[in-house]
Amino acid sequence: MATRSWIVPGPSQHDVEHVASLRVQLVAGAVTVVGHDAEHVHVEVTEVAGNPLELDVEGDRLTIGYPFLGWDGWVKRLRSYRSADTARLTVHVPRGTAVAVATAVADATVSDLTEDTSLITASAHLRVTGCQGATSLKSASGAVDVLGHDGPVRVSTAAGRTTLSGELPRVEVTSVAGAVSVSTTAPTSMVDLATVSGAMRVNLPAGAGVSLTARGVTGPVRLDGVDHRAGGLSATTVEERSEAGICFLTTRTVAGSLDVTRMPAAVTDAPA
Template sequence: MALEKWVVLPGESRIIDVELVRKLKVGLIGGQIDILGHDEESARIEVHSVTGKDLKISIDGDVLEIDHPQLGWENFLDVFKSFGQNSAKAEISVLVPRSVALTFGMVSASALISGLKTSAKLSTVNGELQVEGVTGDLDLNSVSGEISVQSHTGSINAHTVSGDITVSGNISKFSSDGVSGDVFVDAVGHCDRIATNTVSGNVTARLSPDVGTRYVVNTVSGRLQLDSSVIKGTRGRGFKSTTEGDGNFYTDVVANSVSGNVTVIRRSEPATADSDGAFSTGGVA
């Protein structure tokens, strides 16, 4: 397919249909974008409420790009520093194949990414990013923007300065590096490893009640609550412990912090009916 390009000017709206898309690259300064997976090879792009700067949409072979013409991809965050938060906005809805290879970046926009079955690299400066029902490995980057990942299947690697990160689902592995952003991991089933590094951000992980854990945790002045153990500041000495589960599977929890707290709790066991038909639960809520 030859290169096709569309430019949506401020004040204009546009609907564009593309027959075949295997790769999607998005760069947005402000506004709102929804990227939704569907079961077709085609893509549909709906654009409206464009302000400030033109929005460029192009298809080159099977590669779809949606961005502002002045932006480049090799130095995404550096380029965006030269743009004001309100210099360009657009409201965009994109339907793409579930298996599309996605590279995504935004400054202050809000975004929803849902229903994909692919690995993706997602970056935000201070915009809110929500990811729902994605299967694949995620590489997340944030300066101060909040990132929420729900009903995920796969591994997650996250980097943040002050933005909070919340993830849940069948997470095979999770790793994060941060400064002051809080991290919450709600892992369903068997998670191989949770590894975090933070300065003052708090880390909380919720695991299934039947999963064993192997802890290697270090904090200077933070508080550790690891199952039934509570430790106040290891002062560089580190803390190692093992909690047995119902089987042979263990989750390795490796955490380092300066003043941030580290907490690991257990999900409540499912309610079960007793002989009188009443329901009871066990574990920690």
């Protein structure tokens, strides 16, 4: 398998041909990955401080990061890694490129892609906009935004808020204390939310049916403004069928609230 590599000590630009997948590994700074119509990858590095980056091509996969860390070990050590290494870059890729990004405190934005994406961070802001395919995001404390998405979404976070919108046929969110907001325009969807204390809000298309099972201890369970919370430790169930489609919604929480509203879902910018 052919391999090529470049050491990047400072600002520079690079074009790479025949790339089907991209991996980016950063400590601090920021990375933006954008889909474009060209068949090659264009890398624009605007800042490098500390250790130099390396661009490594193995087969049809391009990896940008720090080779001394190792990809697998880096993902496992994200929460405890401390370094002053900083890089800022923008990567333009063919829209069908699969993308994986892992950072410690570097913000990551991915937009306008049609393949699967995976983003992991310790405490940075993760943002996916206008993409298709399955997307998976993991964060300890950073905010997570998936906006204007077409495809399934899976999120795992501890304290950061989560905002999801688009044509979302399948949503899975696990959060400890962060607020969760889901707006889906999919006529039929499956939404599974689990949180300890974060507030949960789900917006559905007008007239959509709801098959709801909510398990909680103290939080209210509101559907179109009406609290359906069951007494004691019993699960709250609501079954309303509709020819306009249905959302199968399951939630689990200790003290978090749930608000479900059937209204035209709009894609909005997440808070900064």
